[in-house]
Amino acid sequence: MPPSEHELRLRERLGRLRNMPLLGGAKLSGELDRLQRQLDRIRQQPTDEDIWRSVQLARHEERPYTLDYVERILDDWFELHGDRGSADDGAMVCGLGKLDGRTVALVGQQKGRDIQERTSRRFGMPNPEGYRKAIRVMELANTHGFPVISLVDTPGAYPGVAAEQHGQGGAIASSQAAMARLTVPTVACVIGEGGSGGAIAIALADRVLMLEHAIYSVISPEGCALILWRDAGEAKKAAAAFKPDAAHCLELGVIDGIVPEPEGGAHTDPDAAARLLTEALRDALDDLVDVPGEELRRRRAKFRSLGVFA
Amino acid sequence: MPPSEHELRLRERLGRLRNMPLLGGAKLSGELDRLQRQLDRIRQQPTDEDIWRSVQLARHEERPYTLDYVERILDDWFELHGDRGSADDGAMVCGLGKLDGRTVALVGQQKGRDIQERTSRRFGMPNPEGYRKAIRVMELANTHGFPVISLVDTPGAYPGVAAEQHGQGGAIASSQAAMARLTVPTVACVIGEGGSGGAIAIALADRVLMLEHAIYSVISPEGCALILWRDAGEAKKAAAAFKPDAAHCLELGVIDGIVPEPEGGAHTDPDAAARLLTEALRDALDDLVDVPGEELRRRRAKFRSLGVFA
Amino acid sequence: MAKIDVSIETDEQPVPPPKHPNTCPVCHSHYRDDELEQSLWVCAHCGHHFTMRARARIDSLVDPGSFVEESADLHSEDPLGFFDLRPYVERLAEAEMSTGLADAMVTGQAAIEGRGCELAVMDFSFMGGSMGSVVGEKFSRACDSAAEHGMPLVTVTGSGGARMQEGILALMQLPKTVCAVEDLRDAGQAMISVMAHPTTGGVLASFATLGDVLLAEPGALMSFAGPRVVESITREKLPDGFGRAEQNLRFGHVDAIVPRPELRTTLSRLLRLFDAPE
Amino acid sequence: MAKIDVSIETDEQPVPPPKHPNTCPVCHSHYRDDELEQSLWVCAHCGHHFTMRARARIDSLVDPGSFVEESADLHSEDPLGFFDLRPYVERLAEAEMSTGLADAMVTGQAAIEGRGCELAVMDFSFMGGSMGSVVGEKFSRACDSAAEHGMPLVTVTGSGGARMQEGILALMQLPKTVCAVEDLRDAGQAMISVMAHPTTGGVLASFATLGDVLLAEPGALMSFAGPRVVESITREKLPDGFGRAEQNLRFGHVDAIVPRPELRTTLSRLLRLFDAPE
């Protein structure tokens, strides 16, 4: 079988990476290995059907959420509440825990499992207060030298009247700015839906990962379809057009790696999914923990290189 | 006339200062000169009547407020609004301006002149959002190397239900903490009422000054009287007991200098009062602008030395 | 299962054109072209601020002849081969034709009342001022140019949000521009952000709100989600003036609302305060 | 002229003693001394947390025999010669007699489940836990001791606010303790703050809210102004549970409410997370 266009692009990226001074030479070989492994896994350009399947799996009602991973990944978990301003937003979960004996701070959107929890957590759509809580906890981590892990799982930031009045746009910008300033290692992983500004708010990290069937996009398929075709029913067509799947995100250089899921999706075996995630987080942190803080700010250079233009 | 007890205490403080490594030797002589001049001015222990007169002048309804000084002291004044969270608090005024051609940030409580403004500015009693605005502007000043001037004039922080719900205590603490971290020169001046936590929130400065008839206290005379004598009418007695006048604050080492007012009080000649204040601020800033940022954090040592115990 | 779909980018489209583009949508006064130009596209009758094109904006702010454009040759590509009702490349070509711009932002160096600054001005007429790779790159370079020349950066925004035709790369322009602002700040330079109608979605949620000083034009819509999205998803009744500049001032999100005729002097004062080079 | 008097310090006095100090003020259950001690002064029937004395608190938290007290000999002076209905010195002497403490805070080093920490524990029974020069100095020294020994600082507060008998010097304990916390933080050590009933006024507005982690006891009043002050000045109707720990959690001001029997394990976990020395 001749190499697909997709594979060719990944190979090209691999080639570029080999010539790029990224976080020091010693770290680069790990990066290359990882990409090579990704390449070995994904030889096929995902079809429109594959993409739609990921959209469905990413939103599957039994898919593990942030706290499902927290309880499987971290020891001594202690949840931190409140933005120290006016609210504690249940759509954003923050806390401290031990990963392999190392204290980390974790932030992540949290969807609800039952109807009541879904309502109280607003389906994982944070208010500005949620982002301000995350900022506070990431800065606390920075003070004490704890790495930051963020788990991204949101349809988007909450589009409510009070959310706008309390500065949703500014809060999302401030959260990104806070992450751009951190001098501790940061790893983000999109575990379900990576919905637009609400997602990137906590994903400006040294390493950005996606679960195999997670999606990451500038707009929801339904939203895109509604705007472009005036018909939310065209969501599948929209998804095929803007390609929110992990393989395409990797190809475009938006993420650094794909975390495999158990056959059939993470919800079929949450324990196994958590083990695979743990391994990926551990690998990423191992690469990063010895990098000096000032050098970690080179994450800015990575994000500043994203885009395609002539 | 033999020296009063008050004069003796000031002399003792002068003696201690001569032996104290404060902000480097070069700066110390200015400090000593200033104290010597204060000593020359105030030979007499204020009587209970003097103290009560200051209480009345500090609250005089025609006394110049923060914005009255701003318009006389600063060029190119540009007011900055909002806490970037949920409100713009009229009880706290913040902005940028030029003092002698040097850009400074100014924060200060603002009382209202007419009934309407008094209500909208809550008589100069800030909400937490007001302190958060001040924090934001002081941190902006820090980023750009602008000295910070704070003018203190408040009966206290606003004791409202929403104020408590939005974290009044934490906001006052955070504002002090922010000032303790600044690496730019800071000068605070109590221009009217320096009421308790609401005042100290913006007064953790390298130099703390008081206008001659300003008051600075842990509680209002009426509040103290109400608690101790169960009768707010005993305010005069209370003031005599806890001595909120500038001379006593200087004697206790709480402030670094007294800014003279025009005969009869600042309200009799606001222009002259503003000139005297400008001179004092300029002197203070001249002493401080060349001190390295890290050294300015020694302001913490000054505050940590306050208190009397055995 | 409760179903909820969220379109996070606002679906703010260019306002449907009134009978004539020179007719005020608020008070219906009609103006000749030269009258509008003379009044800086502000309705002389009711004060409504018409949308202002990028080049006209620059002309209205800078000292005559002082503007030196940068990165004018950057053009968008089509990384996803995006096709909705029409190909993205066709939409781009059409926008370029109708606006005379290569994309939705113009950048360059200039002087305002004798003080040097870097300018980054958006043009809402180019695909609704949407932010794709070119806007992100031009903004990013403008930050570097400001840092290099030791000048503050002045931005004027008008945008419906991220350009969805560039997919996830459009979203990445948020962190990209945020990182550029942080680098600018580390270089000790200030950013002054002027938000014109509308500044929404991904532009509001990235560089536009990160200025040291945030100014807004009267009546400008400044919301992350568009009013229609908020209404349709939350079923909340929108308060009067929802998301407008005046509400943003009230809720603490901007420093001042500056009517267009005062913008030049206001920026000049701020450049003095931030010690922009003479 | 509109007249407004504000007492900013809360006028929270020790709660009027119930018929018997061992009677629960909520459900009126009565306990023997040893029962209360056994239950850590928590009502077995309704969960009400009685005020807990500083030494009992320390005993309940630390590993047996591990507490080494510091600065025990610090006593208040009377800088103002303060006299209200009685001289301040007389009030001090009486408080010392009745509590067996030199002032309203006990500090020292200890271990909690094998992890070292510095402790600063207030005692509400000593003049309403008011903060004067001695409390400020002891807290300040505790910060230095924690920094010096490379240990986190754990505080337990119970205070009506600043001690007005020390006048402006009492107010100065706010910036003093704030500066001490900032020095502790610069030294890389964490502070864990436990707020017991009541933590109000100047203590809430200084070190108590500056911990890296903020814990509260169930039902603890945590407001800057006391409820009576708020009600009398603003004429606002107070919502249920105004200023209580549960409301503070809801409004985002504390990380967790920890029932007293779980406090020791919670602190132990936090000390592990902040890598306190074993």
Ligand SMILES: [Zn+2]
């Ligand atoms: Zn009009």
Ligand SMILES: [Zn+2]
């Ligand atoms: Zn009970």
